[in-house]
Amino acid sequence: MKQKDVQTIARSMAPVIRELVGQQLEPLKTQLAELEAREHELKYTGVWQPPSLYHRGNFATFDSSVWHANRDTRAKPGTSDDWTLAVKRGKDGGR
Numbered sequence: 001m002k003q004k005d006v007q008t009i010a011r012s013m014a015p016v017i018r019e020l021v022g023q024q025l026e027p028l029k030t031q032l033a034e035l036e037a038r039e040h041e042l043k044y045t046g047v048w049q050p051p052s053l054y055h056r057g058n059f060a061t062f063d064s065s066v067w068h069a070n071r072d073t074r075a076k077p078g079t080s081d082d083w084t085l086a087v088k089r090g091k092d093g094g095r
Contacts, residue, residue, distance in 0.1 A: 048077055064089035 045054060048062040054069040061067075062077040066087035073082035 050074070050076065059086060 042057045042059075044059045044066075045052075046060065048054075048060040048067070051074050054060060054073050056069055056071045058069040059066055060069070060077065065077075065085055067077035067083040068086045069082060070084055071082055073080070075082045077083040078085070
């Protein structure tokens with residue numbers, strides 16, 4: 001096969017390859033945008049205070065432990081699956 005033939009085939013395939021790669025990248029672009037949007041949600045909000053609203057990704061201290069909010073919530077840490085224990089208090093924590 002001559003180089004000119006290879007170049008012709010490559011040029012004819014380029015739009016198809018570009019389309020297929022674009023289709024594969026689209027979900028990744030969407031996921032990346034979602035992750036970047038969530039970046040600001042990871043913040044420490046201090047000691048848990050009722051009836052404050054805590055957003056998904058927030059961290060709060062309650063009973064000398066640090067809790068992570070799994071979703072937007074007003075629930076008390078440790079009373080529902082809205083929260084996950086992130087850092088358990090030490091042996092002498094809060095006592």
